[in-house]
Amino acid sequence: MTTQTYPNLSPLAHNHTQCVSEALVTAEHLCAERGVQLTPIRHKVLELIWESHKAVKAYELLDRLKPLQQAAKPATIYRALDFLMEQGLIHRVESLNAFVGCSCSGLQHEQLLLICKNCQEVEERSAKKVMAAVSQEIKQAGFIVHSKAIEVHGICAKCQTLPGVNVNNSVG
Amino acid sequence: MTTQTYPNLSPLAHNHTQCVSEALVTAEHLCAERGVQLTPIRHKVLELIWESHKAVKAYELLDRLKPLQQAAKPATIYRALDFLMEQGLIHRVESLNAFVGCSCSGLQHEQLLLICKNCQEVEERSAKKVMAAVSQEIKQAGFIVHSKAIEVHGICAKCQTLPGVNVNNSVG
DNA sequence: TTTTAATCGTTATATTATAACGTTTAACTT
DNA sequence: AAGTTAAACGTTATAATATAACGATTAAAA
Numbered sequence: 449m450t451t452q453t454y455p456n457l458s459p460l461a462h463n464h465t466q467c468v469s470e471a472l473v474t475a476e477h478l479c480a481e482r483g484v485q486l487t488p489i490r491h492k493v494l495e496l497i498w499e500s501h502k503a504v505k506a507y508e509l510l511d512r513l514k515p516l517q518q519a520a521k522p523a524t525i526y527r528a529l530d531f532l533m534e535q536g537l538i539h540r541v542e543s544l545n546a547f548v549g550c551s552c553s554g555l556q557h558e559q560l561l562l563i564c565k566n567c568q569e570v571e572e573r574s575a576k577k578v579m580a581a582v583s584q585e586i587k588q589a590g591f592i593v594h595s596k597a598i599e600v601h602g603i604c605a606k607c608q609t610l611p612g613v614n615v616n617n618s619v620g
Numbered sequence: 621m622t623t624q625t626y627p628n629l630s631p632l633a634h635n636h637t638q639c640v641s642e643a644l645v646t647a648e649h650l651c652a653e654r655g656v657q658l659t660p661i662r663h664k665v666l667e668l669i670w671e672s673h674k675a676v677k678a679y680e681l682l683d684r685l686k687p688l689q690q691a692a693k694p695a696t697i698y699r700a701l702d703f704l705m706e707q708g709l710i711h712r713v714e715s716l717n718a719f720v721g722c723s724c725s726g727l728q729h730e731q732l733l734l735i736c737k738n739c740q741e742v743e744e745r746s747a748k749k750v751m752a753a754v755s756q757e758i759k760q761a762g763f764i765v766h767s768k769a770i771e772v773h774g775i776c777a778k779c780q781t782l783p784g785v786n787v788n789n790s791v792g
Numbered sequence: 793t794t795t796t797a798a799t800c801g802t803t804a805t806a807t808t809a810t811a812a813c814g815t816t817t818a819a820c821t822t
Numbered sequence: 823a824a825g826t827t828a829a830a831c832g833t834t835a836t837a838a839t840a841t842a843a844c845g846a847t848t849a850a851a852a
Contacts, residue, residue, distance in 0.1 A: 485818080485829080485830080487830070487831090489830090489831080490830095505807085505808085506807095506808070506809080507807070507808070519831080519832055519833085521831095521832075521833070521834090522808085522809070522810085523809090523810080523811095523831085523832080523833080524831075524832080526808095526809065526810075527830080527831080531830095542714040542715040542769070542771065543714040543769055545717075545807085545808065545809095545839095558791065560754070560757060562758065562761055562763050564763075565766065571761060571763075573757060573761060575753070575754070575757045577753040577756070577757065578750060578753040578754050578757055580753075581747070581749040581750040581752075581753040582732070582747070582750050582770070582772065584749065585732060585745055585747045585749065585750055586734065586772060586774075589734055589743060589745060589776075589777065590776075590777030590780070591734050591736075591743075591772065591774050591775070591776055591777060592774045592775040592780060592787050592790045593772055593773070593774040593790055593791050594737065594773045594774045594775070594789050594790060594791065595772070595773045595774075595791065596770075596771070596772050596773075596791070597714070597715055597769070597770075597771045597772075597773075598754070598768075598769070598770045598771075599714065599768070599769045599770075600754065600758060600763065600765055600767070600768050600769075601765070601766050601767045601768075601769075602758075602763050602764045602765040602766045602767075603763070603764040603766070604761075604762075604763055605761065605762030605763060608762070608764060615764050617766050618764045618765055618766060619730065619765050619766065619767065619768070657798080657799080657849080659799070659800090661799090661800080677838085677839085678838095678839070678840080679838070679839070691800080691801060691802085693800095693801075693802070693803090694839085694840070694841085695800085695801080695802080695840090695841080695842090696800075696801080698839095698840065698841075699799080699800080717808095717838085717839065717840095793852095794851100794852085795850100795851080795852070796849100796850080796851070796852085797848105797849085797850075797851085798847100798848080798849070798850085799846100799847080799848070799849085800845105800846080800847070800848085801844100801845085801846075801847090802843100802844090802845085802846100803842105803843090803844095804841105804842085804843085805840100805841085805842080805843105806839100806840075806841070806842085807838100807839075807840070807841085808837100808838075808839065808840090809836100809837080809838070809839090810835105810836085810837070810838090811834100811835085811836080811837085812833100812834090812835085812836105813832105813833090813834095814831105814832085814833085815830100815831080815832070815833095816829105816830080816831070816832085817828105817829080817830070817831085818827100818828085818829070818830085819826100819827080819828075819829085820825105820826080820827075820828090821824100821825085821826070821827090822823100822824090822825085822826095
């Protein structure tokens with residue numbers, strides 16, 4: 449028997465209701481502590497993002513927000529996303545122009561994002577050794593770091609087991 | 621006396637004419653070897669990208685291409701960019717929606733990009749240790765990698781010496 | 793030399809994101 | 823509690839980035 453050593457983000461395989469609820473409670477606490485407003489709109493957007501572990505597009509969020517918030521326009525979404533990013537509650541996935549809930553809110557935010565091409569789910573890993581190696585490399589370059597984005601595209605462990613999933617073109 | 625241990629990409633500080641010419645010759649050789657066509661348009665776009673070490677936007681390239689290629693339209697640029705990326709002759713900077721010449725064409729293409737917020741120049745580093753650490757982390761996640769993008773934003777060594785440059789908000 | 797595939801021209805449109813400005817709501821001050 | 827200030831939001835418009843689709847042309851292969 450093998451032990452599953454990776455998180456299985458599928459709604460069926462983990463208690464996603466609890467997962468979302470934890471994220472929202474954490475967000476509420478952090479915002480309260482920081483004296484910033486997690487307004488109803490911001491809260492709804494965060495909730496929509498957490499509906500899955502997939503990276504979600506701004507205009508997709510807008511479509512999903514509209515029924516709940518008639519007046520919602522692009523600016524509504526982008527303002528909420530800006531706030532949530534500032535507070536470290538979500539990540540922007542640069543290589544997809546999309547967003548995903550941060551599963552380490554309140555902790556450090558230099559993350560490695562593993563982005564599955566098949567299911568679009570994003571797994572976040574703190575990857576201390578990677579960050580240390582990056583820091584060392586950067587020091588050699590005499591560079592002052594403001595932010596790091598490490599995004600890896602491929603096929604997640606779960607999707608590798610599915611039939612008809614292309615796992616080719618792999619590197620490193 | 622200190623030794624300069626980082627590349628200085630300023631047009632005044634390195635022989636940029638030679639730098640560009642090397643990139644173009646390498647591109648020509650690689651395309652010939654591979655039996656793919658570095659057409660006049662593709663060659664011009666590559667040349668325009670290499671005008672500097674800054675990340676350059678697609679529509680900026682389009683504006684610069686138009687005088688040389690009357691019929692140039694967005695598709696003209698995006699097709700050329702797609703080709704140049706497929707051939708590993710340029711990098712897409714995901715976090716800027718921009719493009720930069722690849723200074724390691726023909727070699728490995730898993731790179732660390734150091735993007736200066738002040739001068740917009742992009743330095744490319746092969747960062748073997750970083751890549752090894754990423755590979756190890758990914759193996760633990762049971763993930764199959766197709767591509768990696770490691771992008772670091774901050775202030776380059778050159779700009780740190782300039783007056784009035786904000787070097788704050790640094791991390792790691 | 794015919795056939796096929798690649799490249800390019802062209803038009804249209806989809807997608808992502810921001811600017812600007814007025815109104816409302818919340819927080820702070822007295 | 824009333825007045826003041828700042829934050830958040832509504833709204834319109836538009837900028838910036840990117841792709842689809844299809845026909846014409848050019849290059850490569852048979």
